[in-house]
Amino acid sequence: MSILDTVKQAAIGVMVKLTPETPADPLIRQKHGALGSSTPRVDGPRKVQGQARFAAEVPAEHMTYAALLYSSIARGRITALDTTAAEAAPGVAFVMTYRNAPRLKPPAMFLSDPRAAGTSSLPIMQDASIHWNGEPVAVVLAETQEQADHAKSLIQVEYAAERASLSFEQAAMHSHQPENVLGEPAMIQVGDAEAALAGAAYKVDRRFSTPRHSHAAIEPHAATVWWEGEQLVVHDTTQMLNQERWTLAGIFGIPEETIRILSPFVGGGFGGKGLWSHQILAIAASKLSGRPVRVALSREGVFRVAGGRTTTEQRVALGANADGTLAALIHTGIVAMTEHNNCPEQFTFPARHLYAANAILLEQRVADMDMLANTFMRAPGESIGTFALETTIDELAEAMKLDPIELRRKMEPDEDPTSGRSFSSRHLLKAYSDGAERFGWSARNPAPRSRREGEWLVGMGVATATYPYYRMPGGAARITLTADGHARVATAAHEMGMGTATVQAQAGADRLGLPVENVVFEYGDTLLPAGTQAGGSSQTVSIAAAVAAASAKLIADLLKRAGNDSPLAGLSVGDVEARDGGLGHRDQPERFERYASILARAGLEEVSAEAEAPAPMEVMQYSMHSYGAQFAEVRVSAVTGETRVTRFLGSFDAGRILNPRLAASQLRGGIIMGLGLALTEETQFDERTGRIMNPSLAEYHVPVHLDVPEIEVMWTDVPDPHAPLGAHGIGEIGITGVGAAVANAIFNATGKRVRDLPITLDKLL
Numbered sequence: 001m002s003i004l005d006t007v008k009q010a011a012i013g014v015m016v017k018l019t020p021e022t023p024a025d026p027l028i029r030q031k032h033g034a035l036g037s038s039t040p041r042v043d044g045p046r047k048v049q050g051q052a053r054f055a056a057e058v059p060a061e062h063m064t065y066a067a068l069l070y071s072s073i074a075r076g077r078i079t080a081l082d083t084t085a086a087e088a089a090p091g092v093a094f095v096m097t098y099r100n101a102p103r104l105k106p107p108a109m110f111l112s113d114p115r116a117a118g119t120s121s122l123p124i125m126q127d128a129s130i131h132w133n134g135e136p137v138a139v140v141l142a143e144t145q146e147q148a149d150h151a152k153s154l155i156q157v158e159y160a161a162e163r164a165s166l167s168f169e170q171a172a173m174h175s176h177q178p179e180n181v182l183g184e185p186a187m188i189q190v191g192d193a194e195a196a197l198a199g200a201a202y203k204v205d206r207r208f209s210t211p212r213h214s215h216a217a218i219e220p221h222a223a224t225v226w227w228e229g230e231q232l233v234v235h236d237t238t239q240m241l242n243q244e245r246w247t248l249a250g251i252f253g254i255p256e257e258t259i260r261i262l263s264p265f266v267g268g269g270f271g272g273k274g275l276w277s278h279q280i281l282a283i284a285a286s287k288l289s290g291r292p293v294r295v296a297l298s299r300e301g302v303f304r305v306a307g308g309r310t311t312t313e314q315r316v317a318l319g320a321n322a323d324g325t326l327a328a329l330i331h332t333g334i335v336a337m338t339e340h341n342n343c344p345e346q347f348t349f350p351a352r353h354l355y356a357a358n359a360i361l362l363e364q365r366v367a368d369m370d371m372l373a374n375t376f377m378r379a380p381g382e383s384i385g386t387f388a389l390e391t392t393i394d395e396l397a398e399a400m401k402l403d404p405i406e407l408r409r410k411m412e413p414d415e416d417p418t419s420g421r422s423f424s425s426r427h428l429l430k431a432y433s434d435g436a437e438r439f440g441w442s443a444r445n446p447a448p449r450s451r452r453e454g455e456w457l458v459g460m461g462v463a464t465a466t467y468p469y470y471r472m473p474g475g476a477a478r479i480t481l482t483a484d485g486h487a488r489v490a491t492a493a494h495e496m497g498m499g500t501a502t503v504q505a506q507a508g509a510d511r512l513g514l515p516v517e518n519v520v521f522e523y524g525d526t527l528l529p530a531g532t533q534a535g536g537s538s539q540t541v542s543i544a545a546a547v548a549a550a551s552a553k554l555i556a557d558l559l560k561r562a563g564n565d566s567p568l569a570g571l572s573v574g575d576v577e578a579r580d581g582g583l584g585h586r587d588q589p590e591r592f593e594r595y596a597s598i599l600a601r602a603g604l605e606e607v608s609a610e611a612e613a614p615a616p617m618e619v620m621q622y623s624m625h626s627y628g629a630q631f632a633e634v635r636v637s638a639v640t641g642e643t644r645v646t647r648f649l650g651s652f653d654a655g656r657i658l659n660p661r662l663a664a665s666q667l668r669g670g671i672i673m674g675l676g677l678a679l680t681e682e683t684q685f686d687e688r689t690g691r692i693m694n695p696s697l698a699e700y701h702v703p704v705h706l707d708v709p710e711i712e713v714m715w716t717d718v719p720d721p722h723a724p725l726g727a728h729g730i731g732e733i734g735i736t737g738v739g740a741a742v743a744n745a746i747f748n749a750t751g752k753r754v755r756d757l758p759i760t761l762d763k764l765l
C-alpha cells in the first residue's frame with residue numbers, strides 16, 4: 001500500500017458517481033480577503049514570549065527522565081547485560097531492557113496501511129538481537145536527566161557481533177528493484193533509451209553520489225508520556241498525529257480511543273518527526289514503572305535513533321538531437337536502505353515529469369544495509385535527484401554551447417512525458433524568465449573561469465526545482481460558528497513552524513466571510529477531527545478541502561435554520577456566498593443576513609458542522625507539481641577551494657501564494673537546507689562498524705548565518721484551478737534544485753564539475 005494506492009482506494013467509491021471535473025474552489029477567484037495577505041504568525045507572540053509549550057516542556061507530577069543506551073555493534077546479539085550498578089545508582093527509578101520490557105507488536109510500517117506511522121517494522125526491544133549500531137538496548141528512568149545519564153553509563157553490555165552489511169559498494173552489488181517507489185513503478189521505460197543515447201548528436205553520461213543526511217531540526221525529538229489507568233497520554237513532537245495513534249494502538253494492543261496524542265508545537269519536522277523507538281520505549285517504561293516519562297533525545301540521540309536521508313549512486317545520461325530536443329533521458333541508480341523500512345529516496349521522480357524526450361529509462365534499485373532505517377527528509381528523492389539531473393542538463397548545455405535556460409525551453413513538454421496526463425498548472429518557463437531578469441542572468445559569461453576578483457573565482461549557475469502536488473485523503477474538519485460572529489476551525493493538524501495555524505485561520509476567514517481575527521484554528525490534538533499527516537508538502541490543501549466540505553455543510557444547515565422570515569429564504573448552498581460576517585445571494589446584494597441574526601432567530605448560541613474532505617481526484621486526473629528556477633552566484637577561493645554562496649534567488653511556480661510573508665520564510669528555509677546539501681552536510685558512516693561518526697552539530701555541518709547570503713524569493717502566483725485554494729505545496733520545493741544550481745555555479749566559476757556531494761574544498765583543489 002502506498003500514497004497512490006491509498007488515494008486510489010479512497011477514490012474508487014466516489015469515482016463512479018462523480019463527473020470527471022470537480023468544480024473549482026470558489027475561493028480561487030476571490031481577490032480581496034485574508035488569503036494572499038501577509039498576516040503575521042498567529043503563534044508568533046506565544047513563541048517569542050516563551051509561552052508555547054513543546055513536548056519536552058510539559059510538566060507532570062512524579063516525572064521521571066529517560067536515558068537510552070545505544071548498542072555499539074551493527075548486528076548480532078547481546079550476550080551479557082548487567083544493570084545492577086545502574087539500578088543502585090542515585091535517583092534511579094527503573095531500568096528496562098529486553099528482559100523485562102512488555103511484549104510489543106512491531107510497528108506497522110508507514111505506507112503499509114494509510115493509518116500507519118512506523119518508520120521501521122523492527123520489533124522494539126523484544127529480544128537480544130541487534131539490528132543497527134545505535135539501537136537502544138536499555139532505558140533508564142531517574143528523578144533527573146543527569147541521574148539517568150549517569151546510571152546508563154554504569155550498564156555493562158557484551159555482544160556477539162555477526163557479519164553485517166556495512167559497505168554500500170558491496171551491498172550495491174546485490175541491489176534489487178523494490179516493489180514500488182512510493183506507489184509508483186520502480187522502473188519506467190519509454191522506447192529504447194540506450195539505443196537512442198548511442199545514436200544521439202550530443203551525449204553526456206555521468207555518475208553522481210550523494211551522502212547520508214541526518215535530521216537536525218532545532219527541536220530534537222522528545223516526548224512526555226503517562227498512563228491514567230488504561231488511558232495513555234502522549235505529548236509528542238510529531239507530523240502525523242492520527243497515524244501515530246493508530247500505530248501505537250497496534251503496538252500496545254489497546255483501542256485507539258484510549259490514546260490521546262498532543263503536539264501543538266513542533267520545532268521543525270522536515271520528515272523526521274515520525275514514530276521512532278524512543279516514544280515506544282518511553283510509553284512501555286512508563287507503563288511498567290507507573291511514572292510519567294520524559295524522553296528528550298540528545299543531539300547524538302537523534303542521530304542514533306531517528307533516521308534521515310540515505311546515500312545514493314546515480315547515473316544520468318542525456319542524448320540530444322541537433323535541434324536541442326532530447327532523444328534520450330536516462331536516470332538510474334541505487335539507494336541504501338534496510339530490509340525493514342520502505343523509503344527508497346525517489347530520486348527518479350523529477351525525471352518522470354520535467355522534460356520531453358523521445359526515449360526514457362528510469363530505474364531505482366535498493367541495496368540492503370544493516371543501519372538505522374532511513375526516512376523522509378525534505379524532498380526525499382527530489383532534492384538529490386535534481387542534483388544529478390540538473391547538473392547533467394548543465395553539462396549538456398555546455399556541450400551544445402547553448403544557454404542552459406534556452407536548452408530547458410527546447411525540452412519543455414506539452415504533457416507529462418511518462419504518464420501522458422495534462423499538467424494542471426505549469427508555468428516553469430515563466431519562473432525562469434522572471435527569475436533570470438531579476439537575478440541578472442544575462443550578465444553571466446558562459447565560459448568557465450572568466451570572472452576573477454582577487455583570489456575569488458566567481459560564477460553563476462541555474463537549475464530547476466520540482467516537487468509533486470499531493471493531497472492526502474481522509475482528513476476531516478469541524479467548524480463551530482458562534483453568535484458573536486467568531487469561528488473555530490478544528491482538525492488534528494500540525495504546526496511545525498511553517499505557518500499552518502496562520503494560513504488556515506486566513507482560509508477559514510475567507511471561507512466564512514469573517515475577519516481573520518475572528519477565526520481560531522485548533523490543531524495538534526487527536527481529540528479533534530482526524531487530520532492528515534504533515535508530509536509530502538500536502539497539508540495546506542488537505543486541510544483546505546476538509547474545511548471547504550465542513551463549511552458547505554455548515555452553510556446548508558444555516559440556510560435551513562434561517563427559515564422563511566430570512567432574506568435568505570428559499571436559497572440553496574449554490575446560490576449563496578459567505579461575506580461580511582454572514583451569508584448573501586451571489587448576485588443580489590440585498591439578500592443578505594448576518595450569522596448573528598440567523599443564530600439569534602433560531603435561538604442558538606452556536607452551530608457546528610463536521611465533514612471529511614472529498615477524495616483527491618485531481619491527482620488521478622492531472623500531473624500536478626510545484627516548480628521553480630534556482631539561481632546561484634558563488635565565489636570559490638583559488639587558494640583554499642572554499643566556496644561561498646554570495647547571492648541566491650529562487651523563482652517559484654507553486655500555485656497561489658496564500659501568505660507571502662510565511663511563504664517567503666518557508667521557501668528560504670528550503671533553500672538554506674539546500675545550501676547545506678550542496679556544500680556541508682554529510683552523515684559520516686563508519687563502514688567497519690556501522691557507527692555514525694559525527695553525531696553532533698559541531699561535526700555535522702548545517703549552514704550557519706555566515707554561510708547564508710541574502711536570499712531572494714519570488715513567485716508566479718498563478719492559481720491552479722484544480723487545487724483547493726488554487727495552491728500547491730511549498731514545504732519541500734525550496735530545497736530541490738539548489739544542489740545543482742550551486743554545483744553549476746561552481747563549474748562556471750572554476751571549470752570543475754563536482755558530482756559527489758557535499759562539494760567540500762578538497763574536491764575543488
Ligand code: MOS
Nearest residue numbers: 270271378535536
Ligand atoms: Mo516531508 S520529507 O514529507 O516532512
